[in-house]
Amino acid sequence: MAAAAVERPPEPLNHEGRPRRVGIEIEFGAIGVADAAALVQQLYGGAIREVSRHRLEVGATRFGDFRIEIDSHYVHRAPSNGGTLVDRMKAVLADVTGAIAGRWLPVEIAAPPVEIDDLAAIDRLVSGLRARHAAGTGSRRIYTFDLQLNPDVPSIEPDSLRRHLQAYLVLSRWLRASIAVDATRRLLPFVRPFPEVYVRKVLAADYRPDLHGLAADYLAANPSRFRELDLLPLFAYLVPEQYYATPADRLVKPRPAFHYRLPDSRVDDPAWGGVIEEWNRWLQVERLAADPGRLAAACRTQLEAPRAGGWLERLRDALIP
Numbered sequence: 001m002a003a004a005a006v007e008r009p010p011e012p013l014n015h016e017g018r019p020r021r022v023g024i025e026i027e028f029g030a031i032g033v034a035d036a037a038a039l040v041q042q043l044y045g046g047a048i049r050e051v052s053r054h055r056l057e058v059g060a061t062r063f064g065d066f067r068i069e070i071d072s073h074y075v076h077r078a079p080s081n082g083g084t085l086v087d088r089m090k091a092v093l094a095d096v097t098g099a100i101a102g103r104w105l106p107v108e109i110a111a112p113p114v115e116i117d118d119l120a121a122i123d124r125l126v127s128g129l130r131a132r133h134a135a136g137t138g139s140r141r142i143y144t145f146d147l148q149l150n151p152d153v154p155s156i157e158p159d160s161l162r163r164h165l166q167a168y169l170v171l172s173r174w175l176r177a178s179i180a181v182d183a184t185r186r187l188l189p190f191v192r193p194f195p196e197v198y199v200r201k202v203l204a205a206d207y208r209p210d211l212h213g214l215a216a217d218y219l220a221a222n223p224s225r226f227r228e229l230d231l232l233p234l235f236a237y238l239v240p241e242q243y244y245a246t247p248a249d250r251l252v253k254p255r256p257a258f259h260y261r262l263p264d265s266r267v268d269d270p271a272w273g274g275v276i277e278e279w280n281r282w283l284q285v286e287r288l289a290a291d292p293g294r295l296a297a298a299c300r301t302q303l304e305a306p307r308a309g310g311w312l313e314r315l316r317d318a319l320i321p
Contacts, residue, residue: 004273006119007280010290011154015256021113023150023257024122024275027071027106028267029143030135036109037068039128044121063122064112071108106145113150113257119275126274129267136272137182137264144185145265147278150257156238158211160289162202164258165214167289168229169199170298175228175262178281182264189226191262198222203299215239219246230259 014020028036037048037056046061055069111122137145154160172193176186185191198221201207209217215235223246225232236243237254260282266272273280288295 003120003123004276004280006116006276007283008116009151009154009283009286011286012116014152014154015156019115020152020154021115022119022152022279023113023148024111024119024125025146025148025150026109026111026125026129026267026275027145027147027265028109028129028134028136029106029140029145031107031129031132033068033070033107035132036107036129036134037066039125039132040066040068040109043124043128063114063118066112067108067110069108069110071106106143113152116279119279123275126267126272130270134267136267136269137185138266139268141184144182144188144190145267146185146190146261147263147265147275149260149263149279149282150233150255151260151282152257153234154286156211156256158209158214161211161234162207162209162214163289163292163295164285165218165229165231166203166207166299167285167295169194169202170295170302171285171288172228174284175281179263179278181262185264189224191228192224192226194227195221200303203303205296205299212239212242215242219243219248223247223249225249225252228260228262230261233257233259 009020012020033054033056037058040046040058040061041048044058044061044063044066046058046066049057049059051057051069055067058066058068109125111125114122135143137143153164181191198217201217201221215238218231218235219242222231232243232249232252233255234257236248236252237256240254243254263278263281267274288298
């Protein structure tokens with residue numbers, strides 16, 4: 001079966017007028033960081049460098065630097081060459097923890113941001129991982145891996161950010177159904193839905209905050225990274241003084257991008273369309289955000305009957321221009 005084409009967003013340039021880029025993070029199990037780094041090098045060139053026992057980098061590839069690691073900060077300590085006894089003990093403990101936890105924690109490949117036309121090349125990671133018998137979400141009950149997209153925002157104006165957030169909140173239920181998010185993942189906090197009170201506030205016809213108001217509302221209702229569309233990196237970048245004045249998560253990396261973490265990572269499923277499929281699905285959000293008339297109608301529909309049956313039929317106008 002031929003791979004789908006990478007679809008274009010309605011707004012192809014970022015807030016600086018440059019072609020938008022997308023960062024990709026893929027989680028998987030059953031193969032280690034060394035094998036995954038070798039795959040990256042085989043596909044894109046570059047040189048492998050050991051940062052720690054459980055974190056490697058493949059630098060100077062055709063796209064930039066890739067990071068491959070066990071996805072837990074508890075297992076990462078810089079190699080200890082001397083230092084205090086406590087430092088050396090911490091390094092040893094991190095190695096042991098990683099060796100044990102590596103049996104069930106995900107390995108993650110974090111690709112550098114690439115232009116949209118290059119997503120098809122990044123998608124080759126999926127078939128490469130499948131060929132190496134990597135495990136995906138659902139292959140074992142404890143495997144709840146995800147694929148994360150980090151697309152540049154097309155604008156940093158509050159009106160644009162509000163419209164994208166509203167479009168996502170309208171389409172969240174459809175996205176979950178379309179992806180068929182793994183049942184175990186739905187029980188965990190990592191893709192927690194937005195609070196209903198917050199959803200209704202943001203979808204209201206008179207919701208027109210400035211940037212600081214948009215950030216304040218989001219941070220008050222969503223102080224955790226564990227949201228299906230995580231805007232903490234965006235607000236940490238745009239309003240750092242406001243973000244860091246809150247009980248902020250210090251693991252957040254500020255960047256002018258949406259952090260979309262809902263898709264499953266089904267790298268072992270030949271029917272899964274991988275990066276391209278999930279990117280094309282995400283574009284439903286961007287297309288709705290780019291059409292204020294359809295968006296306003298969809299918000300009204302969501303507020304009028306948020307839990308009634310026939311929700312997919314009511315969203316038809318939002319999904320089909």
